[in-house]
Amino acid sequence: MKVVIVTFIEVVNNNLKSVQYHLHDMRLPIIVLALICINALGKVVNAVDNDCSKKWICNHEDKCVRIFKDPQNLHTYSSQNACRLSCGTFGSLWPQPTGHVLLGQTLFSLNPNHLKFNISGTSVDTTNYLHAISNIFISKVIKECGNGCNEARSEKHVSVRLLVRSNETEITWSTDESYRLDVITSGDQVTVRISGSTIFGVRHGLETLSQLMTADICEGLLLVKSVRIEDRPIYRHRGLLLDTSRNFIPVADIKRTIDGMAASKLNVFHWHITDSHSFPLEIPSIPQFTIYGAYGPNFTYPPNVVREIITYAKFRGIRIIIEIDTPSHAGNGWQWGESHGLGKLAVCVNKQPWRNYCIQPPCGQIQPTNAFVFGIFRDIYRHLQTLIETDETIHFGGDEVHFGCWNSSEEIVKYMHDHDLGRDTNDFLQLWAEFHQALLRVWDEERGQDENSRRGIPVAPKKVIIFSSHLTDPNHIENYLQKDRYIIQTWLESSNEQPQKLLNLGYELIMSTKNAWYFDHGFWGNTAYYTWKTAYDNRLPKHNNVLGGEACVWTELIDEHNLDSRVWPRLSAVAERLWSNPDTPATKSTERIFQHNTRLELLGISPEPIAPQYCILNEGQCT
Structure with missing residues (x-):
């Protein structure tokens, strides 16, 4: 009997991959093979449905855990990465901010093409620097969301305003690296404000903004809807x-x-x-x-x-x-x-x-x-x-x-x-x-x-x-x-x-x-x-x-x-x-460093593994 090739789409590690199964010399009626194929395809469809149903919550221990029924009066998320964005005081931010932190639990999807920058430099040099770091930011976001960049589930437009207050353009031990970041949502308009005394503080603020985003197979690129962070380093x-x-x-x-x-x-x-x-x-x-x-x-x-x-x-x-x-x-x-x-x-x-x-x-x-x-x-x-x-x-x-x-x-x-x-x-x-x-x-x-x-x-x-x-x-x-x-x-x-x-x-x-x-x-x-x-x-x-x-x-x-x-x-x-x-x-930062390792991988870095995948997916179970 001729080889029958059945091709279908399977969800593996939250990515859609084409997988071919070759059924060799199976002495079964065609109708049986058809039923096998339909059954397999049905399982795939169910897997996709399950992955895109909101099945993750941030529990009272600030762990992102998977559930199998939607609980009442709790925010649910379609992926662990989405849950981690705002779970706990610091979400998945690395390093943890040193000042005031407020992370809303609600996320929204966006298209990077809808990100518009409003840059307020104090000189030609500071303005050029802000333009350069905004381009670096966009390239990181596109790398983060991959092919899902243009699949936003909403038409929200995001305005990112970068404001610097000094002409300083060199990094020294006296450079002020502090910043403030706000994400404010009103209807379909989202305003992100990042301000700092120097361009380097604003750069750190953009780095933090990138950590408030994640790619989601079901909802595209996600961003925390409401944020206020005030931050500065302890050591120079x-x-x-x-x-x-x-x-x-x-x-x-x-x-x-x-x-x-x-x-x-x-x-x-x-x-x-x-x-x-x-x-x-x-x-x-x-x-x-x-x-x-x-x-x-x-x-x-x-x-x-x-x-x-x-x-x-x-x-x-x-x-x-x-x-x-x-x-x-x-x-x-x-x-x-x-x-x-x-x-x-x-x-x-x-x-x-x-x-x-x-x-x-x-x-x-x-x-x-x-x-x-x-x-x-x-x-x-x-x-x-x-x-x-x-x-x-x-x-x-x-x-x-x-x-x-x-x-x-x-x-x-x-x-x-x-x-x-x-x-x-x-x-x-x-x-x-x-x-x-x-x-x-x-x-x-x-x-x-x-x-x-x-x-x-x-x-x-x-x-x-x-x-x-x-x-x-x-x-x-x-x-x-x-x-x-x-x-x-x-x-x-x-x-x-x-x-x-x-x-x-x-x-x-x-x-x-x-x-x-x-x-x-x-x-x-x-x-x-x-x-x-x-x-x-x-x-x-x-x-x-x-x-x-x-x-x-x-x-x-x-x-x-x-x-x-x-x-x-x-x-x-x-x-x-x-x-x-x-x-x-260190034991209090385990979940966040797991997420930071993932960010490093997106940059082409191959960090040393620090836990079995099971421990990453099942937060708190390997402590």
């Missing part, structure tokens, strides 16, 4: 460090990571762009850096690419802070000095046995007594000034100097002898501090070579960032590093008392708690893996000098293939801690 510095030296990270993967950061309202991408492993940053005036230091010609970041990433990040509310690590973690890319008549720019480069000269292979440290080194850094900083925002700072690195390396260098030992320095710890600390002081002078001088300086307008000194190290020990840091010039990024365990002591001395801190926010841990040595709950529950000291914190992604065992799963959703947890600093534990 909310970041991710990404190392692109140990393993090169392609531009597309960096941008995808920035997309996830924007969706989570993080605001700093700390680009650890160089290390002893490789030097992928192209410096046009010094091509030797990438010739000697890049993994290959296709593993570099040219100036136009760096500018592109900086601009891409800015339109997503994120500043880029570039780190040129020094004096340690500087090896490959620096070995050309002698052949160009400049002497050794770095010592111990790739030297073995590595344990005698560095913390991890490959070894390499700047030669701090070579005067040519500071001319090289002048060229680097001059180049960075053409890339970064006018008021942006830099990260000096500055950790893990291995005195055994410097002590093995004839040039350094001779310099110390000639300058009445011995070779004990205090002497090497003095050399280390003098190097940073000289480097800071070079940075200040290059920052001063701008239009303001040429017009006689003084450029105020700006703080730079440096990692915690032996040099930043609270017992002697004041002898070496001025608190009005250096911000310390601590990477210590949560039990360590040094951060509190540094705060007591008046230093500003960025905190990267080693036993919670180091995402490379758990895959090498005696390190432990930290779950998203550990990352979420990591609290920072309550002190005005805590600027905020960063999660760190060191890439010894990470590249573009596993970057997403190592970062997400743990970085989402860090984002809520730094934006909201909630009093509640």
Whole structure:
């Protein structure tokens, strides 16, 4: 008997998919086959009907649960995603707002083509920024609703008004990122008002608006009908460090990571762009850096690419802070000095046995007594000034100097002898501090070579960032590093008392708690893996000098293939801690982080799964 092919539409994971069933050599009368087909098609129709009947409610525990009979006097929803929009105080918002929140229970469907923007900028630059972020918003909405975009069940027109009150266009630690969002519905007219002191606050408001929407297979694109949110971040510095030296990270993967950061309202991408492993940053005036230091010609970041990433990040509310690590973690890319008549720019480069000269292979440290080194850094900083925002700072690195390396260098030992320095710890600390002081002078001088300086307008000194190290020990840091010039990024365990002591001395801190926010841990040595709950529950000291914190992604065992799963959703947890600093534990945010994972997936990110699908669909059953 000939093969009979029956094609019908089946609902799978809330998406309509065409499924073909091939019935091979069935020795049954045609009428029986017809009855089988009709029965199967009937089941499909019933499944569609069931999925589109409102069968989800938000119960008294703020859980979205499925029911099989419509209850009286309760709002019901046709999908779990729709239910989650307004279930509980914060719905599915991530991170949770810090101010007043009012979410209505009623939803309505809309067509993205009916979204109209009314933009009120204070200058050409702010107006252009608002237009750009509104286009990014629309593209996200279209991606969210897919083919259902034009299937709105109502003809409501939505007017989105963006209002900014200042001309500020650069993100700094003093930027006001607060916003207010209102959704007001009157008949067929819906008005969304998002206002903020700065364009960056308005951007965050648009991000929140996108989280008040969801695609529904039955009702198209849905939006909460009545909303009022007042929101601002607790911490000024909310970041991710990404190392692109140990393993090169392609531009597309960096941008995808920035997309996830924007969706989570993080605001700093700390680009650890160089290390002893490789030097992928192209410096046009010094091509030797990438010739000697890049993994290959296709593993570099040219100036136009760096500018592109900086601009891409800015339109997503994120500043880029570039780190040129020094004096340690500087090896490959620096070995050309002698052949160009400049002497050794770095010592111990790739030297073995590595344990005698560095913390991890490959070894390499700047030669701090070579005067040519500071001319090289002048060229680097001059180049960075053409890339970064006018008021942006830099990260000096500055950790893990291995005195055994410097002590093995004839040039350094001779310099110390000639300058009445011995070779004990205090002497090497003095050399280390003098190097940073000289480097800071070079940075200040290059920052001063701008239009303001040429017009006689003084450029105020700006703080730079440096990692915690032996040099930043609270017992002697004041002898070496001025608190009005250096911000310390601590990477210590949560039990360590040094951060509190540094705060007591008046230093500003960025905190990267080693036993919670180091995402490379758990895959090498005696390190432990930290779950998203550990990352979420990591609290920072309550002190005005805590600027905020960063999660760190060191890439010894990470590249573009596993970057997403190592970062997400743990970085989402860090984002809520730094934006909201909630009093509640991670277990109270489980349903919301499930929803945020779904948003990340729509951005092309592949976060690590954090629960079986059953637990996601059956809220509260796996607690």
